Amino acid sequence: MKKILLALSLFAVLFNFGCGRNSGDAGNAGGGGGKLVIAVIPKGTTHVYWQSIKAGAEDAAKEYNCDIRWNGPEREGDREREIQIVEDFIVQKVDGVVLAPLDHEALAPSVDKLAAMKIPCVIIDSDVATTNRVSFVATDNYLGGVMAGHRMGQILNGKGNVLVLKYAPGSASTTARENGFLDTIQKEFPGIKVVDTKFGQDTVETALQAAEDLLTRNQDVQGFFACNESTAVGTLRAILSQKREGIKFVGFDGSQALLDGVRAGQIDSLVVQNPYKMGYEGVKAVVMFIKGQPVEKRIDTGVALITRDNLDDPKSKELLRIP
Numbered sequence: 001m002k003k004i005l006l007a008l009s010l011f012a013v014l015f016n017f018g019c020g021r022n023s024g025d026a027g028n029a030g031g032g033g034g035k036l037v038i039a040v041i042p043k044g045t046t047h048v049y050w051q052s053i054k055a056g057a058e059d060a061a062k063e064y065n066c067d068i069r070w071n072g073p074e075r076e077g078d079r080e081r082e083i084q085i086v087e088d089f090i091v092q093k094v095d096g097v098v099l100a101p102l103d104h105e106a107l108a109p110s111v112d113k114l115a116a117m118k119i120p121c122v123i124i125d126s127d128v129a130t131t132n133r134v135s136f137v138a139t140d141n142y143l144g145g146v147m148a149g150h151r152m153g154q155i156l157n158g159k160g161n162v163l164v165l166k167y168a169p170g171s172a173s174t175t176a177r178e179n180g181f182l183d184t185i186q187k188e189f190p191g192i193k194v195v196d197t198k199f200g201q202d203t204v205e206t207a208l209q210a211a212e213d214l215l216t217r218n219q220d221v222q223g224f225f226a227c228n229e230s231t232a233v234g235t236l237r238a239i240l241s242q243k244r245e246g247i248k249f250v251g252f253d254g255s256q257a258l259l260d261g262v263r264a265g266q267i268d269s270l271v272v273q274n275p276y277k278m279g280y281e282g283v284k285a286v287v288m289f290i291k292g293q294p295v296e297k298r299i300d301t302g303v304a305l306i307t308r309d310n311l312d313d314p315k316s317k318e319l320l321r322i323p
Contacts, residue, residue: 036066039089040098044076048255056279064287076202086110096286100125103170124282126173137299139273144303145180159191160222165231200231207234229253269307277301
């Protein structure tokens, strides 16, 4: 009888161990039902740009049979919230993370922690100050700034005064765009002078105020460059409110409001990325890595210049898919 009871007890222990191990296997994080669970963390959730990234991530999830968990700060300047979201997903034991870091330096420890926990992380949109990432999937942002600089030089015929509305300190992607633009103007267009710059910060409202300040204190201006969606929308509103439509305006990113501005002639041109592809390739890269497939360390998702002349071209429409 004792031998029978001992055997039954041993069977129960082994059964429970087996069940516990299966519940913690990759692909079962947070009740994924056997699918890999990938966290996708944008810099924010309000701008159209991030919704395009989400659409790409969702399509990749369908194609590669995984589930995504989407969560990001409401405001793009909230670094502490983004760090906390990474921590939350670590607790949930997701299988992988796709992260657009708000700050080049501030999010590096979070990425290092993911690596220490053996949770693969793909960085999208803006780079981070650590090599503990599977891949970096993004635009060549410096090249985008160079393209904007060339366009400004062309439409101003190589001479004039220009304003630049920057985004925020610590943002690697927008800093690269700003540097690409400023370097190009300085090196290739000596007749153009950047007379003033300011940070627009993380909302359209703060960008609008900053753009209005720049326009108010600089009356002799022929050109204006804004480096992302929120700063471009804020700048457009400021130019229209101050009736400064004669200023040649080059923006960055392709929300519907900005595309309407191009069509109406209020914006000369936009340097646009492919956020849909960014989200898609980010999720794909994590899944491929988990499955032991090779993943490129740098995936360039492309950049293009949109004007009234090519706004309705098939290639432009494919690039500018907006959810």
